Amino acid sequence: GVQQSPVTFTxxxxxxGFPDPSICRVGxxxxxxxxxxxxxxxxxxxxxxxxxxxxxxGYGLDREEQVNGAxxxxxxxxxxxxxxxxxxxxxxxxxxxxxxxxxxxxxxxGTCTNFIITASDIRGPWSQPHVIEGAPGIDPDxxxxxxxxxxxxxxxxxxxxxFGGEGEIWCQELDLSCWCLTGERHYLWRGACHGGxxxxxxxxxxxxxxxxxxxxxxxxxxxHAVMIASSDKVIGPYYPNERNPMLTSxxxxxxxxxxxxxxxxxxxxxxxxxxxxxxxxxxxTGPSLNRRSNMGRETFLVPVEWEREPMEWSPLGPHIHHLWxxxxxxxxxxxxxGPVPLEGTKQRGPHVFRDDFESPELHPEWVFRRxxxxxxxxxxxxxxxxxxxxxxQTIQERATCSLLGVRQRESDFVFRARMExxxxxxxxxxxPVEAGICLFQKDDNYLACTVARLSGxxxxxxxxxxxGGEAQNLGSAALLSYRGGLLFExxxxxxxxxxxxxxxxxxxxxxxxxxERLARIAPNLIVSTGYTGACLGFYCxxxxxxxxxxxxxxxxxxxxxxxxxxxxx
Numbered sequence: 294g295v296q297q298s299p300v301t302f303t304x305x306x307x308x309x310g311f312p313d314p315s316i317c318r319v320g321x322x323x324x325x326x327x328x329x330x331x332x333x334x335x336x337x338x339x340x341x342x343x344x345x346x347x348x349x350x351g352y353g354l355d356r357e358e359q360v361n362g363a364x365x366x367x368x369x370x371x372x373x374x375x376x377x378x379x380x381x382x383x384x385x386x387x388x389x390x391x392x393x394x395x396x397x398x399x400x401x402x403g404t405c406t407n408f409i410i411t412a413s414d415i416r417g418p419w420s421q422p423h424v425i426e427g428a429p430g431i432d433p434d435x436x437x438x439x440x441x442x443x444x445x446x447x448x449x450x451x452x453x454x455x456f457g458g459e460g461e462i463w464c465q466e467l468d469l470s471c472w473c474l475t476g477e478r479h480y481l482w483r484g485a486c487h488g489g490x491x492x493x494x495x496x497x498x499x500x501x502x503x504x505x506x507x508x509x510x511x512x513x514x515x516x517h518a519v520m521i522a523s524s525d526k527v528i529g530p531y532y533p534n535e536r537n538p539m540l541t542s543x544x545x546x547x548x549x550x551x552x553x554x555x556x557x558x559x560x561x562x563x564x565x566x567x568x569x570x571x572x573x574x575x576x577x578t579g580p581s582l583n584r585r586s587n588m589g590r591e592t593f594l595v596p597v598e599w600e601r602e603p604m605e606w607s608p609l610g611p612h613i614h615h616l617w618x619x620x621x622x623x624x625x626x627x628x629x630x631g632p633v634p635l636e637g638t639k640q641r642g643p644h645v646f647r648d649d650f651e652s653p654e655l656h657p658e659w660v661f662r663r664x665x666x667x668x669x670x671x672x673x674x675x676x677x678x679x680x681x682x683x684x685x686q687t688i689q690e691r692a693t694c695s696l697l698g699v700r701q702r703e704s705d706f707v708f709r710a711r712m713e714x715x716x717x718x719x720x721x722x723x724x725p726v727e728a729g730i731c732l733f734q735k736d737d738n739y740l741a742c743t744v745a746r747l748s749g750x751x752x753x754x755x756x757x758x759x760x761g762g763e764a765q766n767l768g769s770a771a772l773l774s775y776r777g778g779l780l781f782e783x784x785x786x787x788x789x790x791x792x793x794x795x796x797x798x799x800x801x802x803x804x805x806x807x808x809e810r811l812a813r814i815a816p817n818l819i820v821s822t823g824y825t826g827a828c829l830g831f832y833c834x835x836x837x838x839x840x841x842x843x844x845x846x847x848x849x850x851x852x853x854x855x856x857x858x859x860x861x862x
Contacts, residue, residue: 306592308857312513325341363406387412393407434446446462456490457490461480491513496559498559504524518555520534521534570592571592647851660700678713678848683695713846716744728831734827740758754770757818779794780805787858792813830851
């Protein structure tokens, strides 16, 4: 008969700004946690039963009282916040251990607070953070050994580094009854390569009686790599795999479809096979635009096989024919597509998100830059609409403004939204109140397409804020027939973004007119150059003027349709 081609999946398995993945399994269920940095809610958690189709089921940090103390997301700097979680399960309890980086205003060097939260249900509620005192550095891991002991595995700068950027992995026993370190501290490894800077992101495993220490090395850029070492004792000494790096893209062309691969976590599925999740950056913008994407660091999947050393001797330590995990054994790299990990499964189509705001609770896909002020929005003042109140704050570093969004999932997409916004009559006498959609990467890099009364006339405009530069007007148009309703549309492709709008009637289904083109812009204006990816959403501000409860915008719905570039790879 005709041989059928195997069912395949497409990487990344979790598109959008979901970096630093950590994964665990409970029975036939898989759970994935990611870094969230300055965003709130923090620590997104996804669930899957096939490693391909992931559903957002909650956040580890979703209450203000969790993040307004030692763990601070109220006025956190961009790039700081919640980093590098490790998600584990033991005896009916889920654990997330992570770092919160915070720099007070005016202080260059901040603090790294390492903490643990727990829950009996992955969907929450999660506990208040338990701060681990006396635990320096970043990227902690928690390891449950077979003998019942629990170990904290951390990353820090050694007392006497051999070169700039050298890191060191250490471990110490952790007493869960008081959330405190106990006993002697042991220093495990400084990485596989001399000059291999920024050893971080450790995960510790035990397999067939041996301990394996998995780390990231090289920094979260084009030299990123996954390294591994092993020992017959949890406290070491650890000897590196002579075939390190276990996985990297540093040996590939800068034009490879994905780069910066690293910061991995290992997982064994019920049938005994192994897989690895890790972060990577798609080079969608191409060589002329620095080979990046708006989504930044995303979550990818590769198969793993264990192989025993065939060599008869080793210069790096005692030779005992170690077993080592081999990532992507067929090709040695992250592939755009491959056979589905679990038989009988199929990956869903491109990501589609639509919210009609019919629930009294905000859909969990929506996120804020920092904890929003109370009263920022309402889903009950006008049922079936999201009411976003104007804030005097604008988008700027450390500010909490009336801005929310969903993560952009692909470089090519369509984003549409319908808004009702009554312009204040006296707006020409004060800083204008404006409302509309916003595509944002960071506090100093965004595109805001908003409606305001300018010189007494209703108008729509597209403002671009480049990193480190002044805001620019990329297009504007008078809305002489504006009656309070507007439909926004953004279409993104490899050549650029097209912003369109249409005057619309009031009400959820009020008729909309013909779409008018406002601007066509380059595709690389909000490319990710940091730790997070872009979001698509809503913005409402009084630009420093007095904002009252009468100044708001009502959004009837929003829709984000991703369009993967399947030819990449």
